[in-house]
Amino acid sequence: MSTLKTTRWWLVRHAPVENPKRLVYGQSDMPADLSDQKALEAVARQLPADAAWVTSHLSRTHATARGLQGFMSTDIPPKAENGFAEQHFGDWELQNWNDLPRGETTRFWTDFARQQPPNGESFADVVARVGPVFGRLSADWAGRDIVAVVHGGTVRAMLANALGLSLETALAFHIDTLGLTTLEYIDGVEEPGWRVTGVNQRF
Template sequence: MSVTRWWLIRHAPVPNPTGAIFGASDPVADTSDWAAASALAATLPDPAVWLTSPLRRSRQTARALHPGADPLVEAALAEQNFGAWEGLSHDIVAARHPDAAARFWEDPAANAPPEGESFAAVMARTAEALIRLTATHAEQNLIAVIHGGSIRAAAALALDLTPTAALRLRVDHWSLTRLDHHATADGSGSWSVGCVNRLPGRDAAGR
């Protein structure tokens, strides 16, 4: 049985004093936490195929972890697009768009913000990307420096979670989530989960 290993990393934090919503927006990340970067980098395999989303915070974090990497850019692993709410705080959204906000929060996994996409849609495109890239890079290590939403979506694929259940997963900045795909000769396969949201320098118990 062949194994393809995924190392999913959430990008470094983005300074956000106003609590703005950003998904498809492209703010700059703060990658100055050298201790977190070095501790995380020390756990990563070499050689590996590196991937990022098209967003700057993803690419900046990949460079901080491996300055010599030349990552593949995969648009399907980008963060959820919050459409007309990008750049606004939740309080401003509630004040300016009360009806749309109320509808969204009735089912935030299935409903999309105006001009945006739902988390369920993020799950669908992320699953397609993982299956495609697993087949393309079979039996290799794939390090994807991406986003909280797309990491939750990837874990949901491995764990067979609903969109609502997947939104309960915590995914911190600089955290590692490990997924393995086990392929079989008949073309079928299965996923296993090594860890979710492991932070640099902490053991499996979170200490």
């Protein structure tokens, strides 16, 4: 007889980025603004104490994870996964949108899901990159709570992979900084699978 096993993902988008020049930053390592301690504490209160922790390799996710842990009874060093990074905008990184070649950006926005910036990634590339990491960690930490402090694009990519969503449907989700999205994988039942218990919750 199968034993019911639930794997829960708690997906938190990192804290706001310090970006007064409004640059395209994607995978550039911009610092997080952790000054809103009340917001961090409010999110931390929703998270399970005995969880595995993972971030991308970018400092804004690690700093946010540590900021959240400061309000919790846990001090587990988060596991950094390069595959959970935000979309790479290639030659556009650290440039202002207004300074980019209009022809390139027009072509990009006509099919944001599949078009790549010069030397960068499309959202389809992000979904393909995130999927294997998401699957591996779901297997490694099966039956556990997993807190992932990642990026807006990463959260959408995880939703796409879990639910088999089209690229356009996944991109329709709005993911705020410090927004919480929760997913569960139910195993040990006749039809195991994913379900969403909350998207972009704010506290």
